[in-house]
Amino acid sequence: MTAILDINALCLSFGGQKVLDDVSLSVQPGERLALLGHNGAGKSTLFKTVLGFLRPSSGTVAVAGHAPGSNPAREALNYLPEVVSFQRNLSGREVLSYFSGLRGTPKTEVSDLLARVGLLDAADRPVGAYSKGMRQRLGLAQALIGAPRLLLLDEPTSGLDPVSRHEFYEVIADAAARGSAVLLSSHGLEEVQDKTDRIAILARGQLKAEGTLADLAQEAGLPITIRISAKPGAADDLHGEFGGRRINGCRLDLDCGQGTKVDLLARLGRHQDRLRDIEICPPGLTDIYRHFSRMGPTEDQI
Amino acid sequence: MSTRIGTVFGQELRQARRNLWVILATAVLGLFALALALFGAGQGSGLKVDVLTLTAVSLATLSVYLIPLIALLMSYDSISGEVERGSLALTFATPVRRWEVFVGKFLAQTVAVCVAILIAFGTVGCIIGFLAEVSQEGVYAWLRLMLSAGGLGAIFVGTGLMLSALTGRTARAAAAAVGVWLLLVVLYDVALLGAIMAAGEGIFSTHVFPWLVIANPADAFRLYNLAMIDAAPVAGIDGLSQTLPFPPVAALAALGLWLMATIAIGSARTKRIVP
Incomplete structure (x- = not known):
């Protein structure tokens, strides 16, 4: 099967500083790849490059075989940003109808999506009255509109309680089972354990390791x-x-x-x-994660 | 394409309604128009024109201040605010084209301004018609005023959105909007008056000055409305309206050019926003 997302030797610099350095990875349909890294490791920058908001300095990115940001690429992917904010005086249903309209998908899908993320009861209340967890779930529902081929989820569960977090990953697993390729970022290995198929660790813009959790544990040799x-x-x-x-x-x-x-x-x-x-x-998951994210010549103390 | 523009349009219009912009703008415009109408009715008997014409003249002068202000206030935050809140990133990640977002927002806010103008000026026009004698010329002047006021609103909605897209930050967009309002509505006239005083009679006052006046959309709007009324009691720059070297409709063409320029620049700039 061909990869939905294919990133090859991607480099990106801001003002002479390399934010992404020779990053290569790919995600297949139905596969969930977790991108781990500290704040400032380059995760959000990677997402923005895949979305076509930022232009790579060198290297290539292909979304379903198309250039990032091109019309067919935007049709293939859905995105949930790290900080999601909707107009406060619109209801959840109106927010989803808006994005459904922009994607040209049938409006009948909206109720089904609200049910999938457990927001059907709150659908007609203004978003301003939603809790953080509810807003995040609305963001996830928005990202599921029109059965996307590639789901980009930037720290989707940050700030959620463990129960919501668990439900979140169930919805993501369901989307992957329907054939979506999922790229999600996270802070910790504990969080994505058993929730994703593969793990990539990004530190200071460089890809330090990539594979299943068992692969990483073995490679770390702790x-x-x-x-x-x-x-x-x-x-x-x-x-x-x-x-x-x-x-x-x-x-x-x-x-x-x-x-x-x-x-x-x-x-x-x-x-x-x-x-x-x-x-x-x-060795614990934290040990493995720290082993990879601290590797390299410019090791900083955490 | 039309579905996506329609979606953005519907969302923006709903926002304008829920933020009470339409009601607020209608109330402000309606109250000012009513005040001018009552003032005109008070002195109308002494002049040879009817109250409706007289009020149309004074309202054209007042609208130059109010309508750009309302339109800029409604639009300046529309793109920069969404960049800052992060909601534009979500919109730009969908298949919607960037220019469709700009045009959808423009259309919705223009409709919001126009609805406010139609309700406010329409109601006051009816009240005048109910209370005083109305000539056919007065009705035409009033209709021209409403339509061209809508055009003026559209230009400044386009300008506000363009500034919002150019700056990308709400604080800067606000500063730019205030600056543009002061420049086009207040300072431009002062500068022109100064220039014509200095230049005196000559090529400048007969051939350059009129064009400079209609180069500013606010002046073009006022000039159009005044020049179309023969009996308008006018002074200052507006005295020009009776000695124009071109037909008054040229002022409308100037408004059209402004409108196209703001939409073109704004759309092009929206393509380059990094949300």
Whole structure:
């Protein structure tokens, strides 16, 4: 299958500073790709380039095979910006009718979309009276008008409570199941875990990693930490034998790779009489994300 | 194309109505027109023209101040405000063409201004007709006033939108709108009067000056309305209306050129906005 969104060696500079540096990625129909990065990593700039609002310094972007911003490209994609604001004195239904009219889709779709995001009851109230979560869901409904081939969602769930967030991803999964390619950005790996098919990590305009979560975990090669609680007085002996980091009088942290974990545990087993507890901590999602987003020569401390 | 312009048009018109712009503009224009009509009725018996004609003359002079102000206030924020709020990014991400957004907004706000003018001046015209003798010439003068006032409103809606698209920021668009109003409505006349005083009789006053007057849409509007009325009691620059080197309709052509220029520049500029 051909990619709906195809970005190739994209560079973009503002006043001599590179905001995007050699970014290449693609999204297939029905696929959800999460773009992770800190504030200022270039996520929103990437979206604006795909929308055709900003012109690349070099490299190419193709939306369904067309130049970004061209008429067929705009017909293929729908967009939800990071900060969404609608006219406060229009109702939710009027807002959706407006965008439906601009896209030339039947108005009958509007009620169905309002139901899909759970806003049917509030449809005729003015948007000014909506909560932040409701406005965000209205934004999502707007982005689903006319079964888009490419969905661009810029931090769609920022500021939402966990329940709304979960519902949001269900609607997005539903859209992907209907064949939309989804590119969404987010701050954290925890948030998009199990919610997207692939993950790309952007830091300082450069693509640091791309793949499934399992791929990223493997590529990062972060150590597994084995946390030992020793019986009183035994910690020094264990530290002497196994090394590692002393946390306090009776605790010791050992790092090991995936391959040596079982071996290490077997060796620890021989000191059963000195151990009170063993805890195995695989690298967390935050660790993986920080590993990639901090890589590179100009490493900054977070 | 027509569906998309219609969508933008409908949305903008709804906004103008909900923001009470139409009601406010109607009330302001209606009250001023009524006041002038009553003033005209008070002195009308002493002059050879009827109240309707007399009020049309004074209302043409007042409209030059009010209508551009109303039209600019309605339009200056329309594009820059949406850029700042971020809602224009959503609109520009859809298949709508940028010029369609500009034209849709222009049409809706022009209709809003024209509806206000028609209701306000129409009502006052009827009241005058009900209270006083009305000549055929007076009715024509009043109709010309309403139609050309609509044209003047359209030009300044186009100007406000153009400034909004050019600046892209509400604060700057507001400053530009105030500046344009002062320049075209107030300062331009003062400068022209100064120039004609300095130049005295000569080529300038007979051949250059009239063209300079109709180059300004506000003056062109007033000149058109006054020149079409033979008995108009006029003074200052407006005295020109009785010695024009061209037919009064040329002033309308000048208004048309202004309108096309603002729409062309505004549409072109809207294409280059980064929302």
